[in-house]
């Protein structure tokens with residue numbers, strides 16, 4: 150039985166924005182997550198939409214910058230925003246922003262020293278939903294979305310576990326971590342140098358193996374500073390086309406990689422997930 154404490158609770162669009170903390174058995178550390186409870190959650194079961202943030206983020210970035218609560222209240226969706234890695238003094242870290250704490254990449258690490266704590270895939274797929282959904286009025290319907298590293302996480306998680314989700318979407322995702330510097334660095338550290346082990350964590354590879362077809366949407370700004378070096382959405386487009394996996398990829402002129410882009414389209418994503426989760 151996990152004990153979860155409420156660290157903060159604010160009224161927001163007639164619902165509640167909370168930050169909760171619990172001891173994670175999977176990650177072997179204390180973890181925080183944001184949970185937004187829309188007004189409907191006090192009257193009836195609501196679907197739960199999980200947001201995965203990108204490099205350098207905590208549970209705070211999404212809840213303070215995306216402006217998502219207005220739309221979650223409108224559509225009766227519970228929003229959950231976890232941290233991006235295990236945390237704490239006992240958890241291995243790296244001085245670089247793109248490895249270690251704040252950069253868990255949503256994989257289950259197999260290599261020392263990371264494997265003792267960095268099991269973000271299992272945390273997001275299994276432990277966190279158990280913790281959250283046993284304490285809120287959940288309809289049992291779930292969606293997942295994310296940004297950049299978190300977009301990669303959302304895609305891989307939904308492609309590998311379509312039984313768990315009704316829909317998946319991403320803002321500016323890393324779609325082929327095996328082929329770009331952020332991903333190659335993280336996968337080498339967490340999984341080792343053998344690229345065969347990387348396939349399970351690469352959305353383009355997983356599209357090729359997918360048997361189920363979830364509603365899949367990606368939004369990408371064309372002024373994104375990481376577009377050519379780290380993101381390369383054309384790789385996902387090609388993989389989906391080859392696999393016959395329907396993809397709704399929308400490109401937006403002038404938008405960069407920031408939360409200003411996310412805030413501009415978050416309402417569309419939440420409405421889209423709400424329809425799929427109903």
Ligand SMILES: N[C@@H](CCC(=O)N[C@@H](CSC=O)C(=O)NCC(=O)O)C(=O)O
Nearest residue numbers: 203204205206210246296297298299408
């Ligand atoms: N060069 C930056 C890189 C960090 C960054 O841009 N982080 C993004 C996600 S990038 C991919 O996962 C982000 O969401 N930042 C938080 C925010 O609130 O904008 C650096 O050195 O920090």
